[in-house]
Amino acid sequence: MDKALVMLSGGLDSATCLYWARERFDVSAITFNYFGRLENERSATAKLAEAVGVKVIEIDVPFVKEAADVDGGKFAGPDKKWAAYVPARNMMFYSIAAHHAEYFGAKWIVGGHNLHDASLFKDASKEYIGKLNALFREACLACDGKPYQILLPLADMDRVGVLRLAQELNVPLAFTWSCHSDGDRHCGLCYSCRQRLEAFGAIGVPDPAFER
Numbered sequence: 001m002d003k004a005l006v007m008l009s010g011g012l013d014s015a016t017c018l019y020w021a022r023e024r025f026d027v028s029a030i031t032f033n034y035f036g037r038l039e040n041e042r043s044a045t046a047k048l049a050e051a052v053g054v055k056v057i058e059i060d061v062p063f064v065k066e067a068a069d070v071d072g073g074k075f076a077g078p079d080k081k082w083a084a085y086v087p088a089r090n091m092m093f094y095s096i097a098a099h100h101a102e103y104f105g106a107k108w109i110v111g112g113h114n115l116h117d118a119s120l121f122k123d124a125s126k127e128y129i130g131k132l133n134a135l136f137r138e139a140c141l142a143c144d145g146k147p148y149q150i151l152l153p154l155a156d157m158d159r160v161g162v163l164r165l166a167q168e169l170n171v172p173l174a175f176t177w178s179c180h181s182d183g184d185r186h187c188g189l190c191y192s193c194r195q196r197l198e199a200f201g202a203i204g205v206p207d208p209a210f211e212r
Contacts (some may be wrong), residue, residue, distance in 0.1 A: 010044030
């Protein structure tokens with residue numbers, strides 16, 4: 001089987017990608033510990049990886065900060081959904097993943113961006129990722145003419161579509177973490193929680209992450 005490196009954050013999208021990839025590839029995962037990363041995210045990442053028995057490469061990037069954590073959050077602006085914005089986030093993270101993929105011998109780097117992500121952040125779009133893939137094709141010297149490429153299995157799905165796929169793949173959704181707060185449970189109030197609850201409501205099932 002081809003080797004694949006899954007970008008695993010601990011959220012619903014990346015968890016779905018992990019379970020999607022393990023049916024197709026010899027999988028490892030990579031995760032990034034940026035400034036202020038919630039312990040619940042790290043715990044979710046570890047639980048998901050343990051559930052499928054994959055190795056996780058942890059990368060510490062303390063200089064990477066979300067807009068809410070810079071100069072009192074002035075870069076985030078009044079719209080709360082921009083609080084998680086990081087300049088050049090995907091250029092940095094995919095470049096680091098590519099570095100490991102080349103030494104690891106991985107053919108694929110799997111990312112969990114969906115239609116909603118691409119509508120907010122251009123560096124999560126298929127067009128942007130296509131440009132990164134073009135650069136990887138030029139730069140990979142140890143790939144024997146077969147450079148690693150980024151795959152986006154969720155790129156044409158909305159959140160409801162991702163959730164339906166997660167159910168089909170039997171993703172342990174109770175392990176996942178989406179909330180921007182670091183409490184014992186999802187707050188249900190932040191932007192990510194509301195998006196998640198709307199998706200579960202659309203398919204008429206309770207979100208197990210809110211029941212633990």
